[in-house]
Amino acid sequence: MNCVPLGSAAFFVSKANKLERHSKERLKTSDNMKKIFSLLLVTMCVLGTMVVACGNKQQAQEAEDVQGIQGVQEAENNTAMLDAKAIENIQVFYKMYVFGHEEATDAVIDRYCTKNLAKKLADDYEYDGGGYAVWDFRSGYQDGDSDVEEVTKVEALGEGRYKVSYNDMGHIGSCIISVVVDGDNILFDTIR
Numbered sequence: 001m002n003c004v005p006l007g008s009a010a011f012f013v014s015k016a017n018k019l020e021r022h023s024k025e026r027l028k029t030s031d032n033m034k035k036i037f038s039l040l041l042v043t044m045c046v047l048g049t050m051v052v053a054c055g056n057k058q059q060a061q062e063a064e065d066v067q068g069i070q071g072v073q074e075a076e077n078n079t080a081m082l083d084a085k086a087i088e089n090i091q092v093f094y095k096m097y098v099f100g101h102e103e104a105t106d107a108v109i110d111r112y113c114t115k116n117l118a119k120k121l122a123d124d125y126e127y128d129g130g131g132y133a134v135w136d137f138r139s140g141y142q143d144g145d146s147d148v149e150e151v152t153k154v155e156a157l158g159e160g161r162y163k164v165s166y167n168d169m170g171h172i173g174s175c176i177i178s179v180v181v182d183g184d185n186i187l188f189d190t191i192r
Contacts, residue, residue, distance in 0.1 A: 083156040086179045086186050090154050090164055093188075098137045099149035099168075114180060114189045136191055137164075137175060144169025160189075 093112050097104040109118045109132050124133035146169050153165040157176065165174045178190040 082160075082181065082186065083162075086160075086162055087154045087156065089179075089186055089188075090162060090177060091151055094137065094151045094164070094166070098134050099151075099166075104132045104134045111185075112188055114182070114187045117188055117190065137177075138166070139168040139171040139173035141168060141171045144171050146170035 089112060094100075096102045097108060097112075102108075104121075109121065113121065118132070121132040121134065121136060122130065124136055125131045126133070146167070148167045149169055151164060151166045152172075153163075155163045155165070157163055160179045160181075162177050162179065163174055164177055165172075176192045177188050179186050180189045181187075
């Protein structure tokens with residue numbers, strides 16, 4: 001039988017106690033490391049959320065800015081399209097019915113004028129049989145020194161108003177036509 005001297009047992013007990021203390025310290029350190037790691041992880045998550053939130057806020061602001069610019073561009077495009085269509089209608093109406101030789105029938109007036117303007121043109125018509133005073137769009141002179149009858153310029157003034165400059169048989173004149181949008185149609189509403 002092998003016997004271990006008593007001093008040796010104390011040595012082993014002492015070593016076992018040191019190992020136990022060391023193990024407990026390692027466990028405490030491990031627990032502390034876990035706590036530190038957990039806090040670090042939570043901090044990173046919070047910071048990450050803040051970064052994403054700030055980024056999303058910036059992206060949202062940038063998106064709003066882009067939408068605002070697009071809205072302005074759309075409004076400008078719509079205004080430009082309205083102006084182009086109104087100017088085209090004015091030029092065609094003058095060419096065919098004011099300075100041209102086509103008759104401004106009820107259908108033509110319905111196509112180009114509001115009911116209020118149609119009534120004014122009908123009321124201003126001085127002859128028997130009814131009709132429309134398309135001369136309200138002209139200078140008011142019956143004759144002139146020239147045969148030239150033409151629109152020289154149509155200028156958009158804004159708010160649905162257009163200045164029409166013309167040469168009416170040598171008489172240079174202008175008027176302002178106001179238009180309104182009725183569905184897909186642009187109608188003349190007033191003449192001054």
